[in-house]
Amino acid sequence: MRAVDAYTIQHQPIASIDLMEQVAAAFVTAFTAAYPHQQQAILVACGQGNNGGDGLAIASILAGKGFSNIRVLLTQFSQSPSADYLLNLERLKKTNPSIVLLTNPSELELLRDEIVIDALLGSGLNKPLSGTYAALVFAINQSGATIVSVDVPTGFSSEGEIQAPYQGIKADLAISFQLPKINFFFPESAEALKKFNVVPIGLKEDYIESLPSDWKLITNQWVSATLKPRENFSHKGTYGHVLMLAGNAETMGAALLATGAALHSGAGLVTACIPQSGLTALNVSLPEAMFLRREFLQKATLNKYQAVAIGPGLGVDKEQSQLLDYLLKQNQPLVLDADALNIIANNKHLLDKIPQKSIITPHLKEFDRLFGEHPNWWQRVETARQKAQALQIVIVLKNQYTFIALPTGEVCINPTGNPAMAQGGMGDVLTGMIASFMAQSYTCEQAAILGVYLHGKTGDALAENQGVIAASTLSKAIPKILRECHQ
Ligand SMILES: NC(=O)C1=CN([C@@H]2O[C@H](COP(=O)(O)OP(=O)(O)OC[C@H]3O[C@@H](n4cnc5c(N)ncnc54)[C@H](OP(=O)(O)O)[C@@H]3O)[C@@H](O)[C@H]2O)[C@@H](O)CC1
């Protein structure tokens, strides 16, 4: 993002001070949408770099909009304030603001119900907080005030390992510019911010797209452009055939959920290879699905299936291990989830046998069982990136924000999904969706990205009206979201 700012200043007819003005205006629009009352007491806490410069411009704009109860806290910790900070300080002084000069953090006093706008340090953070900054941050956190951070909470690294224990500002909201920070998507950020809001500041999208980056944020635009329409004169054969190998006596539901999601996501045909004991349930709940006896799997012609998925509710006994072993030898790309991954974790030599272009969908624990324990998510995602490249597979590392590591070494971040989806069976639905897209002739990368994004998007649409979403409810709602996403 810092590169984007620098490029914009160089290549657009805009000076850095004017970009700062745009940033401040965009911040104020989002801030006043959340806190509209002009009598609201606000303390704008400014450092002496460009983040502090933003804070000064924000204070001026808020005052201009009639916010009459603003105090501006100026830290006096640095010997070399930034040029734009100094310029904005001169501008602000003309508005006759209430200024609090702070040399000693212990002098900080907040008014009743005062909101703190945190503009102390932003993306310029280059070392852990210490000394006076650390003491001030501690005092602000302790105050219990509502905190809204400019760009990033002070002390929070935008990229790289998040310091543990976290000692930066604990913001209620961070208002960031143009693009979210990569670390907002890591679970450890929960300590630093409750919510983030990204506001546009008019930077060149085509330039941002063209920047080489190992990280990609999945967008609705990409999904809509990638989804193929259902063509006139097409038929069930056009949309591929999924074979779903799943289920066990106590976990037949997982097989039904995965099979149902494959149907609801548009596969032309879906066959469930489940134990005989699940047949009645299959016929009653999913009459569209076909059935393949487990004993016949090894006699079946596997290449009549455009996607083969294995794992949901499968079990890890000898019989299931042999089935997996057989499939791994067919050298046909697979979707591997749940117990298929647990079997591989217990027999690590099988990792190298996963056919290239396969997709594996571990949650945190399954991932660590496969690849070893990780002290934090940053390292876990880096392992995913390396393993996806080394094995030439797609790794869908599931979480609130799922990371998809591609064989190219890129990692896609999925912005959709919400905690209402945190219920058993949700991963089974995802496996069915991904297998369905694979059967419909999308590449393994596309199938994984479409599956993950649309899974979360369906959950987001349902969460507008319900607090908890059962996996079967989500599955049935997929067709409506698919319709909406088709261009
Ligand atoms: N054109 C742009 O770039 C735009 C930028 N914008 C805004 O600017 C923000 C980035 O501003 P920035 O680069 O001036 O850094 P900032 O975060 O204010 O820090 C200031 C200095 O603090 C120091 N420092 C670092 N860590 C420290 C620590 N732990 N404890 C103590 N000191 C520490 C370090 O200086 P050093 O100590 O290394 O000399 C650093 O340089 C960005 O988040 C956004 O809000 C927008 O206006 C859009 C246009």
Ligand SMILES: Nc1ncnc2c1ncn2[C@@H]1O[C@H](COP(=O)(O)OP(=O)(O)O)[C@@H](O)[C@H]1O
């Ligand atoms: N808080 C959350 N926000 C968004 N998605 C979530 C959340 N909790 C769970 N999910 C999604 O639900 C799925 C859970 O997968 P998994 O743990 O394998 O479930 P199960 O094995 O019960 O089917 C993942 O796709 C995950 O991204």
